[in-house]
Amino acid sequence: MHTFNGSDADSVTSVSDITDKLNLKARGKLRQPAPLLISSLGTSVPEAPHAVSVCMPAWQDNVDYEEGRARVHDQLQSGYPRFCFHRAVKVLAKLGLVMAGLDGTTHGCLCLPAEWIAKRCRDFILARASLDESLRGSNDDAVQIHLLDFQPEAIKLPTVAVVTYPVSLQAIAKSYWQHSGEIVSSRLAERLVKEAVLQTKRQWPAELLQELQATAGVEQDREEVDEFIEEHFGRNLIADGATAKLRIRQRLAALVEHDPRDVFLYPTGMNAIFAAFQLLHQQHPTRKSIMFGFPYLDTLKILQKFGPGAYFLGQGDEQDMQELERLLRTEPILAVFCEVPSNPLCKTPDLKRLAALAHHHGAAVVVDDTIGNPYNVRVHPHADLVATSLTKLFSGASNVMGGSIVVSKHSPQYLELHSRLQATFEDTYFDDDAIFLERNSRDFQTRAQLANKNTEKLCDFLREQPLLREIHFPKFSCLDQYLGCKLERGGYGSLFSIVFDNDKQAQIFFDALNVNKGPSLGTNFTLCCPYTILAHYTELDFAQQYGISSTLVRVAVGLEEYQSIRSAFECALAALSASKASESEK
Structure with a gap:
């Protein structure tokens, strides 16, 4: 078995070592019973002291949350x-x-x-x-x-x-x-x-x-925590943060075939994106950035609020690609930011073409691969910096935050970027969080495989349902571009979105869907939310311009038995069908 020690930071652990050896113990334990379905408004999801999601089981709960209603906010035990x-x-x-x-x-x-x-x-x-x-x-x-x-x-x-x-x-x-x-x-x-x-x-x-x-008094005694972990997972926590961080870096480096020294850890995934921006911005403080494609909201906010501004090419289509080229020719650009694929529309840009244009004109390329995840996609050959939210499927347990930057060894600026990041990096990732993330991520690849399988089967089923207007999933959205990044071992990820004909239909379906409901994604259990309501409630018209419908329901598929997941969706479809039938009789 591979032994981790300080000298390992200087070597690249093979993917097979991580898959076959680190996960050996986990394989027989992977199919843990799914967490109890949490249906009480405001309850932590999962019911744990450091959960990163919270139950908002009805569509109206999410609306009232955005409107600041006390009936929701007063009941929240946690939140993202x-x-x-x-x-x-x-x-x-x-x-x-x-x-x-x-x-x-x-x-x-x-x-x-x-x-x-x-x-x-x-x-x-x-x-x-x-x-x-x-x-x-x-x-x-x-x-x-x-x-x-x-x-x-x-x-x-x-x-x-x-x-x-x-x-x-x-x-x-x-x-x-x-x-x-x-x-x-x-x-x-x-x-x-x-x-x-x-x-x-x-x-x-x-x-x-x-x-x-x-x-x-909330903080459990360490002995109680160790006992709980051993009983439920058969895996003890590592004793110190430095070792945990080294193992996480080695694990990520092996996944993307880089040296662990190319991997830097951050308290959150968004902080990794923010740090990537800051690294570039400090070198060229007057240059604007370009956001290509419609991203998760805070990425765009970073580019708009923390520097001289950004150009937003939110459609991410051929017309935007031509506009990207025009902007790059017109003025010096700091960087082009994009997601592979995007959240929540699951669109993938032509990354090879985008990177060639950016690099030809001296702009960096920063890619967020969280939705695809490093098991499924390889974006590093065309990126300078790759940011990943480790809070999501890499952890899976929904009980710890984390993020990473990988300085791509393929970048034409690799030596400069790596040396500057190494010189300015200050570790603010709390040791205890790293310890839990290390434990959670030991079976990441095995979980990613199962999540891929469940999600693809479910999306194939849902695509055939006439009650649903549209399914956004990498297999159906920008497929050629996604395949250009997809690894042979990989699948299409565990996230997709459903769009309905109107808000009423979306609400009926969402309220009838018997899965966990709350913010976040990449959980070991299926989790869904009315994404546009939560992310863009004060700017619904703006979001609609870029295809982000107010009826959009985002789903992150978990590790439950496939038939149980499908049954939950069949029941929601039945409720929607019954509602339509009732309306037609009036």
């Missing part, structure tokens, strides 16, 4: 961490306000994993406030940075920085957290809160102390 603050993060923020001597009714507080990140956040808040006439009077001194210094020297935890600001700037501050992905994870927040409770010499306000104690 870049959009919803975990309980431990909220308590840590309250602690930060107390330590800064500020009142929570007049000020907000954002917790960030390093002081240099806090400085960038402060600059962002002030810059964005200056663009809003109603906020231009904000005093620069009102946005402050403080370090949380309550942890003893013996405890090797990251020094978290907090940015405090008037509540009028809350929306801007939260947008930094969401777009950049530079977040304090719930595990780190819990550890820090626990240390705060142990500081008996400090006199915390009674109400805050009660919250601190309650939050610290």
Whole structure:
């Protein structure tokens, strides 16, 4: 069996080593019973302290969430961490306000994993406030940075920085957290809160102390966690973060046939995209970027808000390809960003042609391969930087965040990009998160195979259903372009989207679909959401221009027995059929 040690960072582990040896133990245990179907609004999905999804089982729940209705928000036990603050993060923020001597009714507080990140956040808040006439009077001194210094020297935890600001700037501050992905994870927040409770010499306000104690009690004893993992998965956690991170890097490097030193880890997938942008932007701060194809929303927001702007070629079609060429000829471009395939339309650009144009004109190519995932697609021959959300199928367990950048060895800028990233990289990925991600990802390839199989069979079935207007799936969308990136071992991934004739039909189908429902994707269990409602509720007309219908339901297929998944969809189709029949009788 392959043994991981420090010297392995200098070698490339073969794909077969990872597949055949690391997953050997997992193969007999892969088909764990599916998580219980969670149907109670606001319940964590899965029901775990660090879940990254939350149950919103009805279409109207999602609408009310977007409209800020208390009936939904008051019941949320968790949420996707870049959009919803975990309980431990909220308590840590309250602690930060107390330590800064500020009142929570007049000020907000954002917790960030390093002081240099806090400085960038402060600059962002002030810059964005200056663009809003109603906020231009904000005093620069009102946005402050403080370090949380309550942890003893013996405890090797990251020094978290907090940015405090008037509540009028809350929306801007939260947008930094969401777009950049530079977040304090719930595990780190819990550890820090626990240390705060142990500081008996400090006199915390009674109400805050009660919250601190309650939050610290959420963290399970490590022995209990180890016992749970062993009983349920037959795999113990690695003891230290450095080893876990090395194994993750080796695992990813083997998948994409690179050296582990080409792999860099980040707290979230969006932070990997943000870091790729920052790396390029620092070298050419006046150059605009190009977003080719309609992406997941925060990628576009990064390009628009953190630099001189971006050109958005949202259709990603032949006309946009010609416009891409025109823009590249017209002015120096920082980079072309794209997804393979895109979320949620599952479109794939002609990556070879796109890269040839970009590189000919001196622009970098940044590819997000999360939806395809590195088991199925190989984009590195045409990319300079490849960003992946490891929160998704690489983890699968929906209980930890993570992201990565791979500096492509095929890039014409490889030596320059690698040296600059190596020189500027600061590890902000919390060790405990890496430990869980390492454990979750040991059987990634085996799970990817099963998810591919389930999804392709389900999409073939659904495509034949006349009640559905359209199925977006790489096998049916831009197939030639996808096949240009698809590996021989790979499939079409585990994500697809369904489009309906109208909102009523979408709601009937969604409400009748008996699977887990909530944000995120790439889970080991089937998970769906009304994507456009959640991602573009305030800009539905804008999304519609690019084919993102308000009726779109996005589905991430899991590892359950195929027939059980199909049965759930058959029941939803039956409910839709019955509704149509009832209408025709009126």
